Amino acid sequence: MQLRKENILIVDDDINILELLQRHLQSWKYHTYKAVSVKEAVQILRDTNIDLLITDLKMPEIDGTELIKFVSEHYPNLPKLVVTGYPSIQDSLNAIKSGVADYLTKPFTKNELKEAIDKCLDRIENLSGYAFAKAETKKDTAYGEIIGISEKINDVIQIIERVKDNKATIFIKGESGTGKELVARAIHYQGKFSRAPFIAVNCGGIPENLLEAELFGYTKGAFTGAEKNRDGFFQAASGGTIFLDEIGNASKAVQTRLLRVLQEKEVVKVGAQKADKIDVRIIAATNSNLKEMIKKDSFREDLFYRLTVVEIEVAPLRERKEDIPLLVDKFLFKYGVEYKDRFIKISPEAMAVLKRYEWPGNIRELENVVQRAVIMSDKCIEIEHLPHNLKFNIDFPESELQPLKVIEKKYIQKVLNATNNNKTRAAEILGITRKTLRQKLES
Ligand SMILES: Nc1ncnc2c1ncn2[C@@H]1O[C@H](COP(=O)(O)OP(=O)(O)OP(=O)(O)O)[C@@H](O)[C@H]1O
Numbered sequence: 354m355q356l357r358k359e360n361i362l363i364v365d366d367d368i369n370i371l372e373l374l375q376r377h378l379q380s381w382k383y384h385t386y387k388a389v390s391v392k393e394a395v396q397i398l399r400d401t402n403i404d405l406l407i408t409d410l411k412m413p414e415i416d417g418t419e420l421i422k423f424v425s426e427h428y429p430n431l432p433k434l435v436v437t438g439y440p441s442i443q444d445s446l447n448a449i450k451s452g453v454a455d456y457l458t459k460p461f462t463k464n465e466l467k468e469a470i471d472k473c474l475d476r477i478e479n480l481s482g483y484a485f486a487k488a489e490t491k492k493d494t495a496y497g498e499i500i501g502i503s504e505k506i507n508d509v510i511q512i513i514e515r516v517k518d519n520k521a522t523i524f525i526k527g528e529s530g531t532g533k534e535l536v537a538r539a540i541h542y543q544g545k546f547s548r549a550p551f552i553a554v555n556c557g558g559i560p561e562n563l564l565e566a567e568l569f570g571y572t573k574g575a576f577t578g579a580e581k582n583r584d585g586f587f588q589a590a591s592g593g594t595i596f597l598d599e600i601g602n603a604s605k606a607v608q609t610r611l612l613r614v615l616q617e618k619e620v621v622k623v624g625a626q627k628a629d630k631i632d633v634r635i636i637a638a639t640n641s642n643l644k645e646m647i648k649k650d651s652f653r654e655d656l657f658y659r660l661t662v663v664e665i666e667v668a669p670l671r672e673r674k675e676d677i678p679l680l681v682d683k684f685l686f687k688y689g690v691e692y693k694d695r696f697i698k699i700s701p702e703a704m705a706v707l708k709r710y711e712w713p714g715n716i717r718e719l720e721n722v723v724q725r726a727v728i729m730s731d732k733c734i735e736i737e738h739l740p741h742n743l744k745f746n747i748d749f750p751e752s753e754l755q756p757l758k759v760i761e762k763k764y765i766q767k768v769l770n771a772t773n774n775n776k777t778r779a780a781e782i783l784g785i786t787r788k789t790l791r792q793k794l795e796s
């Protein structure tokens with residue numbers, strides 16, 4: 354069966370209607386996606402390339418009109434066909450106002466459905482460059498779970514593309530909350546070993562004496578309590594990826610074993626004599642300064658060089674502020690649906706505050722702020738829903754704060770201008786002696 358090229362998403366809380374629509378659509382060889390709620394529909398829109406949306410209006414939780422508004426905003430070129438039971442005039446008006454392409458009343462015949470779909474899709478064919486634009490937007494704003502359009506994020510994605518299909522060791526550095534783990538997961542799940550395990554180990558979260566046994570496994574009798582042979586995370590990750598988070602917290606003993614893994618591609622269990630070959634990609638991450646640790650002799654330099662074959666630096670959010678609106682959008686959607694069963698918006702003023710803030714806690718902090726604001730607000734996030742420390746930044750954006758010397762110089766200049774460069778008068782106004790004024794001018 355030759356499928357048509359269009360993907361159609363059908364949304365209805367009534368399973369019978371969904372299946373009827375799907376039967377019809379499949380008989381015309383369209384590829385269909387089904388959703389029984391707006392929540393599911395939005396997820397599918399995000400994960401796939403949909404060419405036409407067919408939706409009911411009256412649905413529990415989030416209403417179909419909300420979905421139409423959402424689609425009009427986020428996928429302006431996507432045609433929408435509303436299929437509804439008894440449209441009230443108000444419903445119809447609202448739907449048209451919020452940009453519906455077409456309207457079909459239940460019950461409808463198969464022919465009526467076909468005509469409506471053709472009409473919607475024809476219109477799209479006539480929009481030149483549509484397919485191209487659609488593919489571009491998808492690609493440009495998200496890569497797996499990673500959202501961003503900034504050059505810094507693009508650079509990260511370029512590297513991921515290069516490394517995802519080979520097993521080179523990768524080192525990810527960046528401040529706390531910048532998305533290091535997200536990058537590690539993207540490398541694994543976008544690559545060709547994605548079916549094999551991805552195992553994340555927080556080296557700072559496991560007690561030092563246990564970490565060795567957890568990572569490399571142990572043999573029976575290796576220590577009290579070791580009642581039988583056990584595999585570690587390295588053996589469990591076989592064929593896939595092990596993500597060693599907070600690598601700076603690994604003890605010297607663990608570091609020495611790791612070095613052997615990297616050099617020989619083999620693991621020796623705690624208490625064992627012989628080594629086992631392993632086939633695992635290692636991704637390490639840290640937000641501590643390993644170079645400093647090397648100087649203080651708490652991190653092995655030889656291990657450092659083995660780990661940093663490929664380095665990925667995830668920039669702090671303040672260096673890629675253009676990504677803020679996209680990230681806010683993602684979190685608004687996530688928490689709006691989770692807490693309020695609807696899409697929450699954000700006022701331009703509140704967004705301006707978010708863009709101005711420096712985000713020392715990076716994306717994790719942004720996510721927390723949006724989460725809290727969604728809880729505090731009803732429909733739209735306003736400045737009042739943001740934490741105080743962000744609001745203080747409104748009056749005194751840090752970039753505008755200047756050293757006293759600079760302000761003093763400007764003010765002296767102003768007084769001199771106002772007094773026609775009369776130094777005696779200027780000194781009087783400034784409340785200093787002529788001599789002090791002269792000194793300040795000289796310096
Ligand atoms: N580019 C991004 N797009 C979408 N979500 C992101 C992005 N970067 C980070 N996040 C989200 O921000 C949160 C923090 O990310 P992550 O845990 O990967 O940071 P991290 O650098 O490992 O932080 P830490 O050093 O504190 O462990 C996660 O919920 C993650 O999903």
Ligand SMILES: [Mg+2]
Pocket residue numbers: 533534598
């Ligand atoms: Mg992390």
